[in-house]
Amino acid sequence: EAGVVQSPRYKIIEKKQPVAFWCNPISGHNTLYWYLQNLGQGPELLIRYENEEAVDDSQLPKDRFSAERLKGVDSTLKIQPAELGDSAVYLCASSLVGTGLNEQFFGPGTRLTVL
Amino acid sequence: GNSVTQMEGPVTLSEEAFLTINCTYTATGYPSLFWYVQYPGEGLQLLLKATKADDKGSNKGFEATYRKETTSFHLEKGSVQVSDSAVYFCALNAGGTSYGKLTFGQGTILTVHP
Numbered sequence: 001e002a003g004v005v006q007s008p009r010y011k012i013i014e015k016k017q018p019v020a021f022w023c024n025p026i027s028g029h030n031t032l033y034w035y036l037q038n039l040g041q042g043p044e045l046l047i048r049y050e051n052e053e054a055v056d057d058s059q060l061p062k063d064r065f066s067a068e069r070l071k072g073v074d075s076t077l078k079i080q081p082a083e084l085g086d087s088a089v090y091l092c093a094s095s096l097v098g099t100g101l102n103e104q105f106f107g108p109g110t111r112l113t114v115l
Numbered sequence: 116g117n118s119v120t121q122m123e124g125p126v127t128l129s130e131e132a133f134l135t136i137n138c139t140y141t142a143t144g145y146p147s148l149f150w151y152v153q154y155p156g157e158g159l160q161l162l163l164k165a166t167k168a169d170d171k172g173s174n175k176g177f178e179a180t181y182r183k184e185t186t187s188f189h190l191e192k193g194s195v196q197v198s199d200s201a202v203y204f205c206a207l208n209a210g211g212t213s214y215g216k217l218t219f220g221q222g223t224i225l226t227v228h229p
Contacts, residue, residue, distance in 0.1 A: 004158065031215060042119070042204050042219025043159070056216060091158065097215065104217060106151075106158035 002026070004107035006092050012113045018080035021110045025073070025094030032069055033104060034077050035091040043091050049075065050097060079112075087114045117142045117209045121220035128195055128227050136190040136223045138179075138205035146207040148172075148181055148188040149217070153202040162190075162203070195227045 005024040013019050025032050031050050035043035046065070048056040051072040060067065064083070069075040079086055089111050093104040122137040140146065147166045151159040163172030168183035177192045188205060205220040 033215070040221065042206070042221050043217070044219070045216045048215050050215075093159075095215070103161055103164070106160070108156070108158045 004092055004094055004105055006090075006107040006110055008110055009108065010111050010113075012115065013082055015084055015114050016081040018078065019082050019112060020076055020078045021090050021092075021112075023075045023077070023092030023107060025075070025092070026105055029094035029096050029105075030072070031095045031097045032075050033093040033095075034067060034075070035093065035106075037089040037091055037109070039088070046077070082112075082114045084114050087112055117146070117207060117218045119205050119207055119218055119220035121203075121205050121223050123223070125224035125226060128225070130197055130227055130229050131194045132227075134190070134192040134195045134199075134225070136203055136205075136225070138188045138190065138220060140186050140188065140205075140207050142186075142207055142209045142218075144209060146209045148179070149206045149208070150177070150179055150188070150190050151204040151206060151219075153204065153222075155201070159204065195225075197227045197229055200225055200227045 007022050033048050034046040036046050037043040047060045047067050049069045065079055067077045089109040091109045093106045095104045118141045120139050149164045150162040152162045153159045163174040165172040165181035168181055171180045179188050179190045202222045202224050204222045206217045208217055
């Protein structure tokens with residue numbers, strides 16, 4: 001079974017440029033998460049989707065960040081415009097809610113560097 | 116709010132040494148507790164979990180016991196291997212209104228030398 005797929009794995013951009021990250025969750029998983037991981041820190045939740053609906057986006061900086069999950073499968077996270085402080089690893093995870101423990105499976109992440 | 120505190124690293128051990136990585140938490144209600152491991156260049160992988168007080172999670176020789184009285188979930192392994200070198204994260208899922216959200220500690224880097 002394929003795991004969570006993310007692309008690109010690495011991205012280097014100039015500040016003020018836009019950037020987008022893509023995530024394909026494990027097949028059949030109804031819940032998708034985007035986490036932000038700063039260097040030397042644990043991941044922090046940005047947004048959680050149940051199917052197509054964003055059910056927790058309280059930590060998403062909505063002035064510059066946006067996300068969508070079309071048809072309840074793949075998801076895209078966008079930053080526009082990027083700032084120097086956005087340099088971090090962006091992790092996507094998925095799970096099958098309703099199975100009790102809600103185990104989350106993580107992708108390898110996209111490492112963003114903003115110059 | 117919910118939070119997780121891990122012992123500061125990095126931790127450096129020789130092969131076959133005993134490992135302890137401390138983890139304490141703050142949460143309302145009755146959280147589920149997890150240890151995740153991140154090998155170089157890979158995503159986080161669930162190592163073990165516990166859902167209620169006194170539960171012991173175990174996997175690959177690693178163990179952790181959910182201690183509600185001390186709000187702790189320390190990770191232990193009796194004999195580490197070079198292949199255990201990775202970053203270890205303690206996390207909780209508080210359930211209820213934060214169902215689905217994992218709150219992580221800052222991670223502990225483990226390096227095991229031959």
